[in-house]
Amino acid sequence: MAKPDTQLPRFQVFLQEKTGQPHQDVGSVHASDPEMALLNARDVFVRRPECTSLWVVLADAIFSKTAQELEEQELGDKGLGDEGVKEESGEVENYYIFYKPKPTGTQTLVGEVPAAAPVEALRLALERFSGDKPPSAWWILPARRVLVSSPDDIESMFAPAQDKKFRLSTDFHTLTEMRRVKSEFGGQ
C-alpha cells in the first residue's frame, strides 16, 4: 500500500529581529496552511529573544530569479512569468521585493511595488533596487499571499523567549570559571 503523503506544503519564513530592521529569510517549515506555518515558524526559529515579527508565504508563491538565470534568459513576456507561480490575479497588486545584495548574503526585504504580475514586479525591482552592484538573486512575493504575525501576537509568541536567558552562551561564565579553577590548582 502506498504511504500517505504527509509531506505537507513548504512555507518560506522571514524574520525581523528588531523593529525598523528588514525582514530576512531564515528558512522554511512544512504546514497545512499559513496559520499553522506561522506557529511552526515560531517554534523552529524563535527559541531566543531576537524576533519582533514573522512572515510566512507558500514557497510555490515565490517568484525567484538568480543573477545567473537573468543572464541566461531575456526578461521577456514569455518563459519567465509562468514558472514558479501558480496563480496570478491579473489585477494590479502589491509585491514584496526581496534580494540578496551580495553573493554571500541572505534574502532581505528591500521594498514593495505595485504590479499586474510577478514578472512586471521584477522588472520594476530591477530598475529601482539594483544599485551599483546588481544583486545576486531576487524573490518576488505577492503581498496578499504573505501571512504576517500581528503586533498583538508579540506577547504570546515572542515575549516568552525574552526570559530564557539561559539559552544564550553569554549566560555562562566559563572563562572566568576556568581561570578560577586554574588558580586553585596553583597553575599546574
Next chain:
Amino acid sequence: MFEKTAESVQEESSEAEKLRLFEARIARGEKIEPGDWMPAEYRRQLIRMISQHAHSEIVGMLPEGAWITRAPSLRRKMILLAKVQDEAGHGQYLYHAAETLGISREEMLAALLEGRAKYASVFNYPTLTWADVGVIGYLVDFAAILNQTMLARCSYGPYARAMVRICAEENFHKKQGQDIVIHLASGTSSQKAMVQDSINRWWWPTLMMFGPHDGESPNTPVLVGWGIKTRTNDELRQSFVNQIVPELHSLGLSLPDPSLHYNKATGDWIIGEIDWDEFWRVINGHGPCNQERMEARRRAHEEGAWVREALSAYNG
C-alpha cells in the same frame, strides 16, 4: 547509432563550459543557490552530507534526552530541555536546506528509519551518568562547532546559512556542558571520579566524529575542491585536540591515551592511534546503542502517525 551527432558534441561542450563557470564562481567565493546550475555530483554529495547531518541532530536528542527527568536541579533541567529542543530545531533547519536540492523530507526520514542512512557514530554510545551530559556538551558539541564553523563558509548558500544559525546556538550547548564539567571537576571526590570516568568513555568516540584519516576519506578531495569543506578531517581533529587537551588538564582531568604528548616543534598535542575497527563497527550498525536509537526513532515515527494523518486529512 553510436556516432556523436553535432548536437551531442555541442551539448557536451556546453556542460564543460557550465562546469568551468560554476568552479570559477566558487573560486571567487560566491555562494551557489537553488536554481543555479550545479554538477550532479555536487548535488549528490550535498544531499548526502546535509541529510546525514540532519539525522545526527535528530538522533542526537536521544542520549541527552534520557537525562531530562533526572537533571540535578530545575535550572539544569530547563537548560537541558532547551538544548535538546535546539537539536530538534537544527534537524529541521538541515532537512529544509537539503530539500532545496530536490529531495523531500519524507524520503530522508524513510532512509533513516529503514537503516539506509548514516548519522554521527558518537550518538550510539550510552549516557550512564549526569557527567555525560556535561561531557557531551563540552567535547562532542565543541567538536561539532569546529566542523560547523567550517561548513558555515561552505559554497552552498542554504547549507552555509543554516550553519551560521546553528553555530550561534551550539556555543550555548558547549558552554553549558563546560559549566557542568567545571563544577564536577572542582567538586567532591566522587564528582571528580564521575566526570573523569565520563571523559574516559567519551574521549575516543569524540575523536572519531571527525571521520577517517584524510588518506582513507574518499570524499574529501571533491568536497574541498568544490568549497563544500575547506579543512580536512585530520586538520579539524588536530585543532580540537590542541584546544581541549590543555583545558582538561587545567581542570585536573586526564585523558585515556598513554601516548598523548606535546610536540614542542609543531605546537601540536599528538594522540595515539584511533581504534578504527571500532569506528567502522559502530558506523555499520554494531555500536552499543545503534539498535536502541533506531527503535526509539521508529517508535516515535509510528506513534506520531495519527498526527500526520490528521494533518493531511485537514489539508486534503
